[in-house]
Structure formats: C-alpha cells, structure tokens
Amino acid sequence: MSAGPSTTLPGRDVLVTGGGGFIGSHLVDALADDCDVRVLDDFSTGSRENLPEGVTLVDGDVRDREAVAEAVDGVDAVFHLAAVVSVDRSVEAPLESHAVNVDGTLAVLDSARRADARVVAVSSAAVYGDPSEVPTPESAPLEPLSPYGVDKLAVDQYARLYADLYGLPAVVVRPFNVYGPRQSASDYSGVVSVFLERALAGDPIPVHGDGEQTRDFLHVSDAVDGLVAAAESDATGEAFNLGTGRQVSVNDLAAAVKAVTDSDAPVRHTDPRSGDVRHSCADVGKAHRTLGFEPSVRLREGLATLV
Ligand code: NAD
Numbered sequence: 001m002s003a004g005p006s007t008t009l010p011g012r013d014v015l016v017t018g019g020g021g022f023i024g025s026h027l028v029d030a031l032a033d034d035c036d037v038r039v040l041d042d043f044s045t046g047s048r049e050n051l052p053e054g055v056t057l058v059d060g061d062v063r064d065r066e067a068v069a070e071a072v073d074g075v076d077a078v079f080h081l082a083a084v085v086s087v088d089r090s091v092e093a094p095l096e097s098h099a100v101n102v103d104g105t106l107a108v109l110d111s112a113r114r115a116d117a118r119v120v121a122v123s124s125a126a127v128y129g130d131p132s133e134v135p136t137p138e139s140a141p142l143e144p145l146s147p148y149g150v151d152k153l154a155v156d157q158y159a160r161l162y163a164d165l166y167g168l169p170a171v172v173v174r175p176f177n178v179y180g181p182r183q184s185a186s187d188y189s190g191v192v193s194v195f196l197e198r199a200l201a202g203d204p205i206p207v208h209g210d211g212e213q214t215r216d217f218l219h220v221s222d223a224v225d226g227l228v229a230a231a232e233s234d235a236t237g238e239a240f241n242l243g244t245g246r247q248v249s250v251n252d253l254a255a256a257v258k259a260v261t262d263s264d265a266p267v268r269h270t271d272p273r274s275g276d277v278r279h280s281c282a283d284v285g286k287a288h289r290t291l292g293f294e295p296s297v298r299l300r301e302g303l304a305t306l307v
Pocket residue numbers: 017018019020021022023024040041042043044045046047060061062063080081082083084085100104122123124125174175176177178179189
C-alpha cells in the first residue's frame with residue numbers, strides 16, 4: 001500500500017467502462033459537465049440512451065485489448081465498471097463471466113499502466129461471501145460464494161497488485177447493494193427495482209424465505225460520490241467499502257416500497273434462494289476516514305426517486 005498522486009477530476013480526460021449501464025451512466029452524468037468523458041461499452045446490458053450528449057463513445061468489448069488500449073489512450077483516470085454483473089449468469093456461464101470480468105479488467109489495468117492513468121476498479125461486496133462479521137470491514141476474510149464473487153476478488157487483487165508491482169495509481173471500491181433509477185429489474189441485485197415494479201402494478205412482491213435477511217442499500221447518487229472520492233483521493237492499492245452501514249431486512253424493504261408507492265400489493269414469501277447470504281452490511285469507517293465518504297440518501301427518500 002502506498003500513497004499515489006491525487007487527481008482532481010474537473011478538466012480531466014476520463015474513461016468510464018460500462019458507462020452505458022446503471023451505475024456507470026449516473027457516474028457519466030456527474031462527470032460530463034466538468035470532464036472530457038469517454039465511454040467504453042458493448043451495450044450488452046447498458047443502453048446508449050442512458051448517455052448524455054457530448055460523451056465520446058467507444059463501442060467495444062473490454063475483452064478486446066486493442067479497443068481497450070484505444071479507449072484508455074490519453075486519459076487521466078479510468079473508472080472500470082464494465083462487467084457481467086449477474087450472479088446467476090456467472091453460475092450458468094462461469095467462463096464467459098471470467099473472461100469479461102477478469103480478462104477485461106487485466107486489459108484495462110495493463111492499458112492504464114501504459115497511459116499512467118489513475119484507475120478506480122469496481123469490485124463488490126460479493127468478495128466477502130457470507131461474512132462472519134457484520135457490519136463487515138475491508139479486513140474481513142474474502143471468501144466469495146459465486147463465480148461472480150471470485151471474479152470480483154480477482155479484480156480487487158489485480159488492482160492491488162498492479163499498484164504494488166508497477167506503481168499504478170489504482171484503488172478498489174466494493175459497493176454493497178446499489179439501487180436507483182435505470183437499474184434493471186432482471187436479477188437479484190435489482191431487488192429494489194423488482195419490488196417497485198410489482199408494487200406499482202399491484203402484483204405480489206416476491207420475498208425469498210422469511211424475509212429477515214438483511215442488505216445494505218446504497219442509493220446510486222451516493223455510490224457515484226464514493227467513486228469520485230476514490231478517484232480524487234491519494235489512496236493507492238487499497239480497497240474501500242461503499243455502503244450506508246445500515247442493515248435493512250428484505251421485509252422492511254418491501255414495506256418501505258409499498259409505503260412510497262401507496263400500494264396494497266401483497267407480499268408473497270417464496271422458497272429461500274440456495275447460497276443466499278443471510279446478512280450483508282458495510283462497515284464504512286475506512287471510506288469515511290480516508291475518502292470523506294458520507295452517504296446521505298435515506299432509504300425512503302431514495303425509493304421516492306424511483307417512483
Ligand atoms: P450494469 O449491467 O447496468 O452495467 C454494466 C455495464 O457493462 C453495462 O453497460 C454493460 O453493457 C457493460 N458491459 C458488460 N459486458 C461488457 C463487455 N464485455 N465489454 C464492454 N462493456 C460491457 O450493472 P451495474 O449495476 O451498473 O454495475 C456496474 C459495476 O458495479 C459492475 O462492475 C458491478 O459488478 C459493480 N457492482 C454493482 C453493484 C450493484 O448493486 N448494482 C454492487 C456491487 C458492484
């Protein structure tokens with residue numbers, strides 16, 4: 001671990017991989033006024049419509065080293081978000097998930113090393129698996145339970161190694177459950193979107209198991225603040241949790257969604273999902289102390305941004 005040069009972002013050339021996706025597109029929105037923003041995306045889950053005017057688009061795949069080198073060339077900072085994000089897809093097709101998530105990350109880190117760009121590598125709370133300590137600090141054992149989690153552990157460790165071996169100014173963030181506008185309602189990471197969609201339609205809200213499992217729901221605007229703070233800090237070779245530090249049960253989430261949508265949709269308990277983590281919550285002390293990270297959006301307020 002070492003301190004590296006800090007990068008104040010305004011006026012800089014910045015690349016966002018996965019910038020057409022849920023979190024990436026909010027990050028692009030936040031940067032577009034003050035930075036020259038480039039986006040590398042293959043739009044497999046993201047959308048061109050998410051992008052504001054004036055962004056330079058590199059329509060390509062993070063597995064394509066030439067496309068990555070072209071996208072990274074000349075930028076000061078890279079936010080690396082492009083990934084196969086679905087845990088279920090990683091279980092169905094671990095080789096594909098690995099190729100995008102791990103080989104793609106290596107391509108980004110290696111090009112950034114040549115361009116001497118600062119990198120914010122986006123890992124995940126999935127690296128902790130079923131944590132023994134909740135709220136979970138960054139120092140907790142890293143024992144992922146899915147191919148996606150193992151991929152993210154590789155992202156995490158390669159970024160640290162590139163910092164240690166080559167002096168690349170890379171930093172890692174581990175977001176917990178991010179929610180907000182533009183999130184797809186297609187898999188478990190989109191539980192908030194699924195609940196909202198059902199509540200608004202008056203359809204049953206599907207809660208796995210007893211619903212007393214807890215998650216740490218971070219509004220996307222706070223996640224973006226954490227990403228920017230990580231880029232602008234001088235921390236290098238370190239990982240930071242991004243969450244709220246508050247545990248919310250899935251039952252409480254369903255109740256909050258019903259309240260903000262004024263819905264009387266019933267809650268339907270389904271079989272528990274095998275391999276589901278019981279409790280997940282970030283210890284955000286390190287991110288607060290080092291990055292000044294301070295999530296500010298309360299759950300009900302955040303849900304209201306989606307209605
Ligand atoms: P998303 O699916 O909306 O965004 C991923 C983006 O990457 C999409 O625009 C997609 O088109 C692009 N992409 C996928 N494969 C690609 C490839 N081979 N080449 C180029 N682009 C490709 O998902 P998201 O929720 O916005 O996730 C963004 C990042 O944050 C991911 O790295 C994810 O692992 C991480 N993350 C998300 C959460 C969450 O709660 N959403 C939590 C922890 C970590």
